[in-house]
Amino acid sequence: MSGYDVEITSSDVTGSGAKEMILNFGPQHPSTHGVLRVVLNLHGEQVMNAECVVGYLHRGVEKIAESRNYHSFIPYTDRLDYMAGMSNNLAYVMTVEKLLEVQVPERAQYLRVICAELSRIAGHILCVGANALDLGAMTVLLYGFRDREMILDLFEILCGSRMTTNYMRIGGVSYDANDMFLQKCREFIDYFPKGLAEYEQLLNNNRIWLKRMKNVGKISAKDATSLGLGGPNLRASGVDRDLRRDEPYLVYDKMDFRVPLRESGDCYDRYIIRIWEMKESLKIIRQCLDQLPGGAFRAEDTKYCMPPRGKVKTDMESMIHHFKLVMHGMEPPKGEVYFGLESPKGELGCYLVSDGTGKPHRLKLRSPSFVNLESLNLMCKGGFIADVVAVIGSLDPVMGETDK
Amino acid sequence: MATLNIIDKIKKKFGDAVVETHSFRGDETVVVKKESIKEICIFLRDDKELNFNYLLDVCGVDYLPREPRFEVVYHLHSIGKKHRLRVKVRLADGEKIASVVDIWKTADWVERETYDMYGIEFEGHPDLKRIYMDEDWVGYPLRKDYPERGYKDEYQPFGEEE
Numbered sequence: 001m002s003g004y005d006v007e008i009t010s011s012d013v014t015g016s017g018a019k020e021m022i023l024n025f026g027p028q029h030p031s032t033h034g035v036l037r038v039v040l041n042l043h044g045e046q047v048m049n050a051e052c053v054v055g056y057l058h059r060g061v062e063k064i065a066e067s068r069n070y071h072s073f074i075p076y077t078d079r080l081d082y083m084a085g086m087s088n089n090l091a092y093v094m095t096v097e098k099l100l101e102v103q104v105p106e107r108a109q110y111l112r113v114i115c116a117e118l119s120r121i122a123g124h125i126l127c128v129g130a131n132a133l134d135l136g137a138m139t140v141l142l143y144g145f146r147d148r149e150m151i152l153d154l155f156e157i158l159c160g161s162r163m164t165t166n167y168m169r170i171g172g173v174s175y176d177a178n179d180m181f182l183q184k185c186r187e188f189i190d191y192f193p194k195g196l197a198e199y200e201q202l203l204n205n206n207r208i209w210l211k212r213m214k215n216v217g218k219i220s221a222k223d224a225t226s227l228g229l230g231g232p233n234l235r236a237s238g239v240d241r242d243l244r245r246d247e248p249y250l251v252y253d254k255m256d257f258r259v260p261l262r263e264s265g266d267c268y269d270r271y272i273i274r275i276w277e278m279k280e281s282l283k284i285i286r287q288c289l290d291q292l293p294g295g296a297f298r299a300e301d302t303k304y305c306m307p308p309r310g311k312v313k314t315d316m317e318s319m320i321h322h323f324k325l326v327m328h329g330m331e332p333p334k335g336e337v338y339f340g341l342e343s344p345k346g347e348l349g350c351y352l353v354s355d356g357t358g359k360p361h362r363l364k365l366r367s368p369s370f371v372n373l374e375s376l377n378l379m380c381k382g383g384f385i386a387d388v389v390a391v392i393g394s395l396d397p398v399m400g401e402t403d404k
Numbered sequence: 405m406a407t408l409n410i411i412d413k414i415k416k417k418f419g420d421a422v423v424e425t426h427s428f429r430g431d432e433t434v435v436v437k438k439e440s441i442k443e444i445c446i447f448l449r450d451d452k453e454l455n456f457n458y459l460l461d462v463c464g465v466d467y468l469p470r471e472p473r474f475e476v477v478y479h480l481h482s483i484g485k486k487h488r489l490r491v492k493v494r495l496a497d498g499e500k501i502a503s504v505v506d507i508w509k510t511a512d513w514v515e516r517e518t519y520d521m522y523g524i525e526f527e528g529h530p531d532l533k534r535i536y537m538d539e540d541w542v543g544y545p546l547r548k549d550y551p552e553r554g555y556k557d558e559y560q561p562f563g564e565e566e
Contacts, residue, residue, distance in 0.1 A: 225483060227509045241483045335428040
């Protein structure tokens with residue numbers, strides 16, 4: 001298969017006559033979920049060391065951010081974790097709002113939560129599906145794509161694009177949700193538990209799945225904390241950390257949901273946590289739809305926020321503000337802020353340094369996939385080569401985000 | 405525990421090593437001397453009340469033409485106590501700083517990233533090499549004096565002249 005590049009060295013590690021072999025796994029291998037390369041040191045089938053090599057998708061978005069104004073960097077963010085673009089939009093936009101102290105209208109906050117949770121479901125579906133595909137169960141991915149398509153259709157109704165949504169704006173969102181979106185969203189949350197039940201039926205008692213996932217890629221709570229694992233991967237090791245509950249942002253404090261927790265920290269637990277999280281996300285979306293208030297969908301803070309598109313064409317004032325913000329950029333206060341939110345993969349943080357000009361002085365993205373991949377070596381060491389695929393799948397790395 | 409107490413506590417313990425503290429939009433920041441970064445980090449992690457067991461990120465910032473030019477920024481979080489802290493160290497070009505890999509394992513890759521992007525060297529790092537750019541890459545891309553389009557060469561006709 002393409003992607004395997006075998007090199008046999010002459011060193012004899014154990015003295016048993018077996019040779020140590022170095023195997024290049026990736027960067028063009030279907031099971032590395034993108035352009036991840038893992039250099040495996042093998043002794044027979046046992047993995048002695050698994051060193052990740054990243055950077056094949058490095059586009060330098062942090063450098064790009066330094067030459068764009070605050071508004072025009074938003075589209076770059078949904079190209080980071082392209083499986084859950086909405087969360088990325090949100091993390092950046094909320095960091096800028098923290099710097100500017102913009103108050104976001106309540107309707108926009110609810111819409112943001114709905115989008116973030118929908119993209120969490122979309123991300124988790126893909127993770128579970130691709131993980132199963134890697135281990136030979138193709139059906140889950142196909143069922144998953146059927147359901148994910150419904151979420152992408154919802155995004156299309158909302159803002160016109162399916163994956164690179166660019167939906168969030170500083171001070172709110174780009175378009176208001178129409179009745180069609182709200183109705184279809186309700187239809188989706190009514191339907192999706194059935195889809196989830198299908199995945200569970202296919203996997204939970206599947207003997208091959210259990211054998212390949214249980215007690216594979218184990219990591220202890222102590223190691224997981226020290227390695228900075230995030231999101232479902234951390235919670236599968238028994239560390240109870242979810243920013244939606246611990247440091248509630250937007251309207252999460254009004255939502256009633258549980259944070260799933262498992263103890264053993266193996267691949268199976270990471271899978272089961274994701275299934276549970278999707279159920280909790282459905283609960284959150286339902287509550288948001290029930291509570292969704294009316295009103296503005298973007299703050300009317302003309303100093304920092306773009307006026308809505310419709311108004312720019314009909315209202316003189318709005319046109320002037322739009323022109324000023326696009327041509328001159330805004331004048332943010334000087335200072336530095338950090339904001340992190342719970343993305344599907346873990347804490348997605350933005351560290352923003354403003355020097356008072358229209359462009360960020362420095363934007364650092366703390367991408368969860370990058371930090372999660374760091375623990376791959378520890379999880380794979382001592383295991384078998386076939387388990388590497390299961391571990392990568394269960395860690396859910398998205399290379400767009402890892403390589404920035 | 406209120407964040408103000410964290411800073412008081414650090415000031416009390418390491419009075420001379422704290423250069424500056426400030427708070428902006430609820431983010432508490434301590435600027436410390438580079439010699440004592442490791443000592444302070446061990447204290448922040450092991451102190452029962454502070455218990456910063458989760459290192460979020462290490463990153464560099466370039467403040468050219470200010471002297472000292474660089475800042476290395478550590479974002480810390482405590483999972484149990486649910487508080488955050490930003491620790492900063494100022495460095496001149498060419499100065500080295502102690503690695504915190506043996507305190508938090510997360511630091512391994514993020515320190516490599518900082519080295520890759522800014523050329524800041526971390527002493528005691530087990531394997532300090534570039535992480536995103538090629539091994540033979542010349543220059544440090546996120547420095548302010550590095551052009552956004554890179555330097556001109558055979559693959560990069562639109563880059564800037566060196």
